[in-house]
Amino acid sequence: MGAGSRLRQVLANNGLVEAMAAHSPLSAMLAAEAGFDAIWASGFELSAMYGVPDVSMVSMTQHLDMTRAIVDRSGLPVVADIDTGFGNAINVLYAIEQYERAGAAAIVMEDKSFPKVTSLIAGGRQDMVRIEEFQGKIEAARAARRDPDFVIVARTEALIAGLGQDEALKRAHAYEAAGADMILVHSKQKTPDEIEAFVRAWDGKAPIALVPTAYPQMTVARVKELKKIGVLIWGNHAIRASVGAMRATFAQIRKDRGIHGVEASIATVEDVFDLQGMGAVKDNEKRFLR
Numbered sequence: 001m002g003a004g005s006r007l008r009q010v011l012a013n014n015g016l017v018e019a020m021a022a023h024s025p026l027s028a029m030l031a032a033e034a035g036f037d038a039i040w041a042s043g044f045e046l047s048a049m050y051g052v053p054d055v056s057m058v059s060m061t062q063h064l065d066m067t068r069a070i071v072d073r074s075g076l077p078v079v080a081d082i083d084t085g086f087g088n089a090i091n092v093l094y095a096i097e098q099y100e101r102a103g104a105a106a107i108v109m110e111d112k113s114f115p116k117v118t119s120l121i122a123g124g125r126q127d128m129v130r131i132e133e134f135q136g137k138i139e140a141a142r143a144a145r146r147d148p149d150f151v152i153v154a155r156t157e158a159l160i161a162g163l164g165q166d167e168a169l170k171r172a173h174a175y176e177a178a179g180a181d182m183i184l185v186h187s188k189q190k191t192p193d194e195i196e197a198f199v200r201a202w203d204g205k206a207p208i209a210l211v212p213t214a215y216p217q218m219t220v221a222r223v224k225e226l227k228k229i230g231v232l233i234w235g236n237h238a239i240r241a242s243v244g245a246m247r248a249t250f251a252q253i254r255k256d257r258g259i260h261g262v263e264a265s266i267a268t269v270e271d272v273f274d275l276q277g278m279g280a281v282k283d284n285e286k287r288f289l290r
Helices: 003-014 025-034 043-050 060-074 089-101 131-144 165-177 193-201 220-226 237-256 269-276 278-288
Strands: 017-022 038-041 078-081 106-110 151-156 182-185 208-210 229-234
Touching: 003 017, 003 151, 017 025, 017 043, 017 237, 025 038, 025 060, 025 237, 025 269, 038 060, 038 229, 043 060, 043 237, 060 078, 060 089, 089 106, 089 131, 106 131, 106 182, 131 151, 131 165, 151 165, 165 182, 165 193, 182 193, 182 229, 193 220, 220 229, 269 278
Parallel strands: 017 038, 017 229, 038 078, 078 106, 106 151, 151 182, 182 208, 208 229
Antiparallel strands: none
């Protein structure tokens, strides 16, 4: 079974796919260990890991290499965040070929211009491409995929750009007509009201994907009440948790002038060895090294 088929099967069986963001194979493995259904190969998280702004600084090659490694180590379907598709429809043709070959189950592509600016930054530039141009990018993605179950998610940033619900719905309908399998709608409002209004007004057949980063009141229970949501993405919590944990640990070591105060609160070396699969290495050494 292909990766896209596996993702679709989870949706069919559970009615909702919960995807946790990851920026590395290790963070993806921890998400799998926690029981999430899928991995969100986050452009924001990878940009943060490299220490650069989320403004299309990370190249397709960098993101693709990390996505491939996440697929390999997590064992879960991976939804790749490819931002604007790394250019126009011609770039999209190549990107889809490469991400499908890397083992991704789905891509999410947004209707902002390249280079993009991260959605949730206050006062950020949020330039949108024409509907017809983005339809061409969706059609290119469909033409490039080999497996018809590879999932193409069209993300509209109309609400982020302040263009209102009518424009968001207009774009969502146009993107579904162009062949998108799913529609992701994003909002930076601090409550779920704007998103819930969009979902109630949506009368298309494509399921909706949400990334409720700005409105944490949107729980799984609340999502299921809306009935039209197919994928729920916890979009940046891996990198934020990592930053908080490292800051606290580093500060404690500086304060204590030693590591004795942090040993009880961080993972053991043995725990990391287990994640790395060192037990299998030892077994294989006994079996094969002579």
